[in-house]
Amino acid sequence: MTVHPTPGKRIVVTGATGNVGTSVVRALARDPEVGSVLGLARRRPGLRIEGVEWDTVDLSRPDCEDRLATLLSGADAVVHLAWRFQPTHDPVVTWRSNVLGSLRLFEAVAAAGVPALVHASSVGAYSPGPKTEPGVDEGWPTHGWPDAAYCREKAYLERVLDTFELRHPQIRVVRMRPGFLFKETAAPEQRRIFAGRYVPGNLLRPDLLPFVPDLEGLRFQVLHTDDAAEAYRLAVLRDVRGPFNLATDTVTDARELAGLLGARIVRVPRAVVRTALSAAWRAHAVPASPHLFDAVLRLPVLDSTRARQELGWEPVHTAAEALTAFLRGVRRGEGEDTEPLAGKRLG
Numbered sequence: 001m002t003v004h005p006t007p008g009k010r011i012v013v014t015g016a017t018g019n020v021g022t023s024v025v026r027a028l029a030r031d032p033e034v035g036s037v038l039g040l041a042r043r044r045p046g047l048r049i050e051g052v053e054w055d056t057v058d059l060s061r062p063d064c065e066d067r068l069a070t071l072l073s074g075a076d077a078v079v080h081l082a083w084r085f086q087p088t089h090d091p092v093v094t095w096r097s098n099v100l101g102s103l104r105l106f107e108a109v110a111a112a113g114v115p116a117l118v119h120a121s122s123v124g125a126y127s128p129g130p131k132t133e134p135g136v137d138e139g140w141p142t143h144g145w146p147d148a149a150y151c152r153e154k155a156y157l158e159r160v161l162d163t164f165e166l167r168h169p170q171i172r173v174v175r176m177r178p179g180f181l182f183k184e185t186a187a188p189e190q191r192r193i194f195a196g197r198y199v200p201g202n203l204l205r206p207d208l209l210p211f212v213p214d215l216e217g218l219r220f221q222v223l224h225t226d227d228a229a230e231a232y233r234l235a236v237l238r239d240v241r242g243p244f245n246l247a248t249d250t251v252t253d254a255r256e257l258a259g260l261l262g263a264r265i266v267r268v269p270r271a272v273v274r275t276a277l278s279a280a281w282r283a284h285a286v287p288a289s290p291h292l293f294d295a296v297l298r299l300p301v302l303d304s305t306r307a308r309q310e311l312g313w314e315p316v317h318t319a320a321e322a323l324t325a326f327l328r329g330v331r332r333g334e335g336e337d338t339e340p341l342a343g344k345r346l347g
Contacts, residue, residue, distance in 0.1 A: 060096050
């Protein structure tokens, strides 16, 4: 008797060419339970990954529903990572892409009968909270910091998914809420998002950064993107539901950054930094908005106990290793052959 192997799961990943997406598709493609991975993005990449096929879709377009129906047909799970960070001066554009685009995808998941949806939420969805350990669990309110478009959009989609789960209880919905995610090949993208296209990465050298500002509220958690991708893989393949915080136990502050950069710490009033950032943002000198700065200083510390216990997840890299990889990537300017991660772009 001939035994035919059972085909593996078919997984579709949106936003597959970005920081998290490139790590997630690699993690899924390596898993023997996964038969195929379809990576979706607005622009087809030149990147080649064994076991990953690519296709294009623009979720911000109202006419993408028919295309989504074709792309999601037969999928066992959809991992939704697509997100647009800019332009920060025109939040209507990001709302159309991030929020309305997500609504289209969620409805397409339901219409196609996909049994699992894993959505990329964020620490930015959380309301302001404590900066001290052990941190907040997944029950902390997710109303975001309303002045920051990124947080506002992430929080809004949390409410959308509350309703989606009630309407479609047969769909297993997972919400991932990671801290700040870094890896070497994503550094050029993150430099452009936060510092702009015209800030050369080789300026981020310890000898050119004589001090680190010690700001009230500057405490955050860093996670290597590959560790976050492993949590996504586990969430796709295990019978779990609900939200999961993802972070290392180490909380990064000015002292940690100063040690990493070999710089000294200087206490700086928060208002001084915000005023300077606001002026630069209004002059279109930097893309990072002062509203996002306000949000970062209020984000709570995360407790990732649930991910460790229910997913069996444990980060391999330390926070310092993730930051070191990011700084190395910024200085080298090397990314990957995708539009978001393209390196050596200084203009």
